[in-house]
Each structure stands twice: as structure tokens, then as C-alpha cells.
Amino acid sequence: MPTVVALHAHPDDESSKGAGTVARYVDRGVRAVLVCATGGEAGDILNPAMDQPEIAARLSELRAEELREAAAIIGYDEVIPLGYRDSGMPDTEHNVHPDAFVNASFDEVLERTVAIVRRERPEVLLGYDDHERYPHPDHLRIHDLSLAVFEAAADPDRFPDAGPPWAVSRVYAPVFMVGRIRSLHQAMLDRGDESPFERWIERLEDAEDDPDVVRAHIDVTGYVERARDALRAHRTQIDPDGFWFQVPLDVVESVYPYEDFELLASRDDETSPEATSDLFAPVRFAG
Ligand SMILES: [Zn+2]
Secondary structure, eight states: OOEEEEEESSTTHHHHSSHHHHHHHHHTTOEEEEEEEEOOTTOOOOOGGGOOHHHHHTHHHHHHHHHHHHHHHHTOSEEEEEEEBOOOSTTSGGGGOTTBGGGSOHHHHHHHHHHHHHHHOOSEEEOOOOOTTOOOHHHHHHHHHHHHHHHHTTOTTSOGGGOSOOOOSEEEEEEOOHHHHHHHHHHHHHTTOOOTTHHHHHHHTTOOOOTTSOEEEEEOTTTHHHHHHHHHTOTTTOOTTSGGGOSOHHHHHHHOOEEEEEEEEESOTTOOSSOBSOTTSOOBOOO
């Protein structure tokens, strides 16, 4: 069975990054396994309706429940929590907690992830890009882990107790392309609506997508709502009237019905410098 293993930092990342694509592949018979490094203990309660002391006291338990619910909506076959503590944003007290993900030995994290990959034998691994614009320490660690697992899982000399070697074909990272943000922003302005991307556009200034990066653009027509439902399951983190839901579904599906993935590593020579349309096959993107 074709398999994808997705590495994520916190509960809700699996729903905000590439969820429509995973749902689409699951519906086409792909097995999907979610590895979530932390429990999201350092997250702020971002839904005003949930901002109560009794919710805050049970936050890690609630976030684990939310994760299970969201993963079921997307269609993941299995969720594997690694059990580390959320390391928090840079320069917060969470960074120095002994259980924080960033304070765990990298080799220990790598060996555990290699063991999962060797057991699941995925063709495709989803990880993170270098997170230039969102330098959360846990996300940066997932980026380093994504590349290290690709090499180590295939190397018989690394972690011989973690199962027989397995060579993942490709590692992709879900990315928010500048072109996507600009297209959706413009579409909202053209309708005379307020755009949720106003601040993003300011911060981007004259940034452009690097044309030399290989990317896959996955058509998620029919899956955008399912990804939003998964996000809504993260009740403590996601405001149901907030940012993620402000562009109407029909606008997304008519203007930019794609999720974009940067190719971080690949073992096949066929991947063209052009973007591909399928994480599992080297087919050129025609759209
Ligand atoms: Zn995160």
C-alpha cells in the first residue's frame, strides 16, 4: 500500500499544513501516518470562547483529544505522539524546560523516527522547510529531522536496532507560496471584502517565490472544507471566526485550489525542475 508519513511539531500543524492533500490521498487508498513531536503545551488559547481557566488547566489533555479528532477527519490511519513538550516561541521560559522537544537529544529523536519510517516504509515523507518566516524552534527541529531521517533510515550502519533500512523516495514540505497569498488577497479585494492577508502582504514586501525550487501543487478541490473541519476540531487553538476561514470556500476553489509542497530531498532522477502534480509520481504540473 502506498504510504505517507507526516512529521509535525504540534497538534493543529497537521490541519493547517497540507491536510487537504493528505485527505485526498487517503481517499485514493494511501495509508497515512501522523507523527506529532509535542503536545502543544505552550500554545495560547486563541479561541475567545475557550479562554477560561478550567480549559487552560486541562490544555494538554484537550489538545491530545483535538489532535485525535482532527486526524480522524483528515483520515490518518495512525497517530504517533512522540511525547515531547512544546518548546514554545523563541526566548520564552518554555525553551529551557527539560522535557522540551529542543532539549531532547537529536540522536534519540532521530532513532525513534527512523524506527517508525522503517516499520511503515513510506514512499513519501512530509516534513518542514527551513521556516524562514516562522522560526519556531520545534518547527526548525522538524526541518532538521526531515532531512536527517531521509538519510539515516536508508543507511544500514545507522541505528541497526531500529529495523531493516528503508529508502524514502521523496521528502516534501507543505509551504505557503507567496503567489498563493497574493492571488487570494487580490481576489478578496476584487470582491470588495476585507482580506485576512493584509499583514502578510505588508511583511512580504517584494518577496517572490524562488523559481529554482521544485514544488508539487496538489489540487485539493473538494478537500478544502475537510481541512477546515480538521482545523475547527482544534477548538482551543482555532477561532472559528478567525483567519483560516475568512476566504470563502468558493473563492479558494476558484482562485487557488492547490496546496503547495517544496521538494526537500528525492531519490528519483525523474523529478523535473518543474513542479509536479503528484507527491507519489513524477507527473508535470499542467495547471
Ligand atoms: Zn506548530
